[in-house]
Amino acid sequence: MVAALFAQQKSSLDKEKLFDFYQNQKYAEAAKYLTSIYGEDINDAKILIQIGYCYLMSGNNVEAEKFYTKAYAQQPQNLPILFSLGNINWKRGNADKAKLYYGEIIKIDSNNFTVYKLLADILTTKDSLRSVYLIKANKLNPTEADVAYDLADLYANLQKHAIAYKTLQIAIAADTGNIVLKKAILPIANFLKKYNEVILEGEKILQVNQDAAVIKDVAKAYYFTKDYEKAIAKFKILETLAMQNEATLYYTSLSYRALKNYQAAVIYTKKTIEEGISDNTSNYYALLGLVYEESEKLSLANSAYKKGLEFKAEPNIYYRLALLYDLKYKEVKQASKYYNLYLKSKPNPIKDKDEIKYVKSRMEELKILD
Known part of the structure; x- marks a missing residue:
């Protein structure tokens, strides 16, 4: 890039100053410096690429895309430009635009391993094209670890364990020290x-x-x-x-x-x-019981609450059962039993203070009634 820069330089360009920017990774300053030399109205693709690259390296994707887009208008089949625009849009979350630029690369170079890998990274596991891109990338470079890992995982999920195993074997043979691949092959080897x-x-x-x-x-x-x-x-x-x-x-x-x-x-x-058993199973039954109770399906509510207790003795369920027997069924003994179990189940003294107060008060009233 530096060589290209000096081939395009104007007489006022300070080589040493620009080199200093690069060596000290002051890419934003380098971009501003180049713009100050060449101006905003630039039609030379090489210069546009240079400025775009500087902005890209400085993390300013907005300005980088602006200059690369101008360069793209000049050279629409330039692979570095297409890669840069694809990468910029992928970083910015514009996956559809990134796919369009990467797709242009495939039209120009249908055997470009990198672009197939990038396309596979963009697509979700549910997208059928992802497997197409992974298979193509792996065919072009079967020893590349990341692609081999992702493709083997895809094969394993499709229950194609033998192919998954072979895919990883080839990559491991090329990189015997790759622990990630060696870990990945173990569950597949177990299955086989x-x-x-x-x-x-x-x-x-x-x-x-x-x-x-x-x-x-x-x-x-x-x-x-x-x-x-x-x-x-x-x-x-x-x-x-x-x-x-x-x-x-x-x-x-x-x-x-x-x-x-x-x-x-x-x-x-x-x-x-x-x-x-999920820790929340009892809570789900408590919710089910409450829904039944509110819709006046009391026997179903009773069953749901008691089913919840089989999984975990939740204070809230005891409380709901006590209220059910007390206010709906009018069964004092059963209500007292569940009120008592509620207190014994150690409800939160702060969070449940109102319920605790009510239960204690109600138990005294039920004693009098009894």
């Missing part, structure tokens, strides 16, 4: 029953990086090779990291069962059940 490979490569990764996803993949591989003790050891590491989930607890339970440690199997089966 390459358990020994998962254990071998996964343990190497774990020597330098205790990644939870890798621990899970290695633990599953141990389970499927019937090395249950090692599987349990790995799954328990996830618990110490608070990274366990329904699946890891389930496999832990299965491992204990295989070892005939039924007591531990029961414990982990219960943990699996608890993990599989």
